Amino acid sequence: MSAPPQSKGDPITGKEQLVRYLETSAKPAADWRIGTEHEKFGFERTTLESLPYEGRASIRAILEGMAEKFGWTPAEENGKPVALVKGGCNITLEPGGQLELSGAPVENLHQTCSEVNTHLAEVKEVCDPLNAGMLGLGFAPTWRREDTNWMPKGRYKIMADYMPKKGSLGLDMMLRTCTVQTNLDFSSERDLVRKFRVSLALQPLATALFANSPFTEGKPNGFKSYRSHIWTDTDPDRCGILPFVFEDGMGYERYVDYMLDVPMYFVYRDGKYVDCSGLSFRDFMEGRLEVLPGELPLMSDWEDHMTTAFPEVRLKRYLEMRGADGGPWRRLCALPALWVGLLYDETALSAAEDLVRDWTLEDHEYLRAEVPRQALETPFRQGTVGDLATRALEIASEGLRVRARQNDEGMDERIFLDVLREIVITGQTPADELLALYHGRWQGDVSHVFEEFKY
Template sequence: MARDVTDATPISGRDELVAWIAAGEKPASDWKVGTEHEKVPFYRAAHGPVPYEGERGIRAVIEGLAGQNGWEPILDDGNPIGLADEAGGGAISLEPGGQFELSGAPLRDIHGTAQELARHLRELKRVAEPLGIGFLTLGMSPKWTRAETPIMPKRRYRIMSAYMPKVGRLGLDMMFRTATVQANLDFGSEADMVKKLRVSLALQPVATALFANSPFTEGRPNGFLSFRSEIWRDTDGDRTGMLPFAFEDGMGYERYVDYALDVPMYFVKRGDTYHDVAGASFRDLLEGRLPQLPGERATSSDWANHLSTIFPEVRLKTFLEMRGADNGGPEMIAALSAFWVGLLYDRDSLDAAWDLVRPWSAAERQKLRDDVPRLALASEIGGRPLKDLAAEVLRIARAGLARRAMPDDSGRDESRFLDPLFAIAETGRTGADLLLDRYRGAWAGSVEPAFEECVF
């Protein structure tokens, strides 16, 4: 989660909320991709979690990075909880349990994504290694309990932490113990947004399966290949899920705004103060009838911040966010953005992907979403093995990237970034499957070797 927005422009009605989203429309020539990933920090010596404070804590890493890249600190109640490139180069922020997130800049191609990631990891290692800190390439912390997980000093997280147990069993695990990689993509019109949203929602479980990489919890197998994805199934039903309404007639900006208006709020930020309004209605704030803040009316920042607290499998803001994948190593982080760019940024590929998923019913899409955390590529939809479907989807994405014809300095197009995913689809064995093989074999029933082998 990037830093909360501060924009006091008043919003007087629903039409302005719709216009806020519609303002994200861009011509295809201006479409870019932004890549975000979270990584779990740990102490290399004892394989324990890293607290915020202390000479070798998360705060020291943030302050050290500021000296490396010159980015401006993001403060929360005086505590540095992230960094921002004021020139638009991205941001670094903290998830609730100390997961270190890079929110990458919007970039023209996947070559730029890979270069940005390599630069970030170089800078991070220069700071973290002298402190004895490493970062895991896993979708979930594999060893320590939730109680052992540090809490970062971000006030919005205090509000969320108090609310989460009221609406699901696993929301705190989502906050404190998971790590994802996400790709953010543009749209050109309302119709283009709707088609991309539908395709990416339907295929999000395919991405979840290909990127499954969280099979361990508290030192042992948890029974899932992507437990991170399973956690989202019992976090908060009001703000998560597959958005079946997106496939209904009449879907557009207004329909998404109406959905978002009905998602309960967490907070309202005024100046440096976070007001806990968890469970309250944004409609009440819009009309100046919020019981916790009588007479206070909605601003642009309230809307932006509220949208950032909605967590469906694909999220709409002024761009589309793909949210279904576990974090992995650098090659997997670049592969996620390549996967979605290949499917969504080439017209022929988008059409082919839509033809593939259009016959599926809401019940079929939901069953696939429910099966994938445990079964990954062994799942089925419409009687078809997901392994075979994933291979077809990857071929569509590869053709889209080839048609984009964006070469690097060596003349290679972006399709090479899909190679790790083709290997997974060919064998049907995910990163999680391979980790479980190691656990049962060379690791001799211990997750401790993950802290040596699954590291950036």
Template sequence: MSIPQSGGGPIEHHDQLAEYLEKGCKPKEDWRIGTEHEKFGYCKDTHKPLPYEGERSIQAVLEGLRDRHGWSPLVESGKLIGLEKDGANISLEPGGQLELSGAPLETIHQTCDEVNQHLRDVKDISDKIGVGFLGLGAAPEWTHDQMPLMPKGRYKLMDSYMQKVGTMGTSMMRRTCTVQVNLDFGSEADMVQKMRVALALQPVATALFANSPFFEGKPNGQKSWRSYIWRHLDDARTGMLPFVFDEGFGFEAWVQYVLDVPMYFVYRDGQYIDALGQSFRDFLKGELPALPGETPLMSDWADHLTTVFPEARVKQFIEMRGADGGPWRRLCALPAFWVGLMYDQSALDAAWDLVKDWDEETRWALRVGGGEQGLQAQVGKINMNDLAREVLDISRAGLKARAKPGLGGMVADERHFLHALEDSVETGMAPADELLELYNGEWNGDLSKIYDAFSY
């Protein structure tokens, strides 16, 4: 979940909203890769989720990373709620999920090195205090009441609001984890093409990374329960955004969409001011009930952009948001999957050719199918596993064309990071299928086995 934004003076005219997004345009040589992933912490002896405070806690892990591995603290109202170092951030999701938001890096080799170092550091601290971390898309056993709400003002407001819209908002906040990648664009036209491909193919990522077949201690009937949660959350700020495929879509169309999303808060002087359900359009006119007479700052606009949660999101970069959190190898596979599709023009064109004739109903059905059946989904004539294989072929070609070597030139490019996904399409099994096979076989219905088997 995003940290408060900063910088920028008052918004004096409407055009500044789109101009803020347009400032994200970069020449191709400056495109970077930002990988984020979340994970669940738990006490090894009880398998219970970590509280915020105590000997075995989220706070203890953050303090250990600060003191032993050189991270600088981020504090809110006297509480340690995050860390920063070398362009990366460690932050807390609402239920205590620990998130690494990586630095903008040039290659998958670098971003994977970053992930690996982070997980080693977290394990160094957590092993000393009897804590483990688990990579899944949804909490396998824990109930809502067992999950602590982290001491961040943003989350307190969101928790209250989520109970009034949709049916799964508080489950999303406290009991889901994701891996995502943030990618750059070169121009408005480039953003448009990338967003259309991103939204259309997000269901393929959902199917390949499906990793949440359990909830509250039993199978839930879905391959990605996390995807189910997001489909039943808050229609005003989630979904597949059909308007992105309309003629004329661009930065201004995104502005109009975000302006129609109800606000959560305004951040002032270290405090979150309740603006739940209020309108940013009113804010622009100086008529926001939460701050009557005030007009917004650019940082308010940047904050508001972080409160929309579709399957792909535009800020000054594009976020790919459709994948479940998962095992170590897949934290590197997700950025490789999307970089291969997005950072080579021939691959991007091929991906667009693949999806450009799909209609809104097809895209939605693929989203539902990817979450429910994973790689076994069938939508009309589209078989998800066959589609995933074709998309991986395009991504692989894109990574080969990028030709970014690693290990001092010993590895020619980044294609090997796709191996985990290639294994999935060869077997037709995503991580959720492997978990269900273990649960129904070797584990004999004992879900407690998941902690030893799938912790980092």
């Protein structure tokens, strides 16, 4: 989630302003950047409970420690720190206290990995004296929903009240999931559509490779990526695979129309969140929003609204890849490597298009439903998703080779795909590894995950 918003920008009086907002987001290829975001669970290392906001071992103590020790600038809501800012990066809070790094836009994957490494080292240095730890997993492995602590952010109260009206797992999404995502640029409307279609079609591939949430409340839950499954029962108005992306006529205006049809959550005014849950942004543009009668939306309201849709790939001023579970340190650099390799080289993008060109809507829906449960073993056409992953990694590797971005030791960005190659060669996803430990050395005790897989 983003840092606390600000009310700003010109009033919106017509849809053309919203289309123009996306048009002006396009960048020449020389200016394309890579953004990586990742979330992790904070826990108290003796009790293994989720961290509260207040207290000695707490989220607030971590935020204040990061500010004091490493020069982050706090952002507050109602006098309480809820985010940190430094050098183009943000540290923000998810509803259940999940700590998220939203990295700065960088030029290559070596910089991305350096940023991740620095961040995790800083967090560990602050957490250790507090007897706190951080865990990279897709779903909280032992906590019940009622045991998880809510963070003091106004938008979360509005969302929490609305979520149960639309699905049975929305609160679990808010409180008990973690993801890693990659944000990438586009050069034109045509480039956007090509990248959107490829990344949306192949999002189940990322879900399979990064599947890392096989436990619920201490027991296997029957899924490899339970986090991914949760999104299928969160809110049908704002989640899913967006069939219109694959249809003729897809472009900036079509996505704007989609967002205008997504019900609102809130408007931010004078430091407060105004509950607009279920209301229409179209009505807002006509000055007919009943909670703000006669008032027109500002461009900042549109920017906020765009963050309240949760499809598998989301468009803001860049494309967000949202299909992967959170995971351990070295896998955090693998997700941007996969998508940069597939999407940032013309030849690789064309090859990826060929890979998915004849897929039907039924194919997309089948993969979305089945991959969270079976991951790489999911049957697909004449093979499996594992076979598809092998071919996609070949394409991504060639895309990264052509980019030829080397580190100080002369190695290019393909090194960050090594962990994914290992997964497809062995056929063992992170979830399979966890389940093997559960049924073997852990002897059915999931609590070992906190010590063995903490950052």
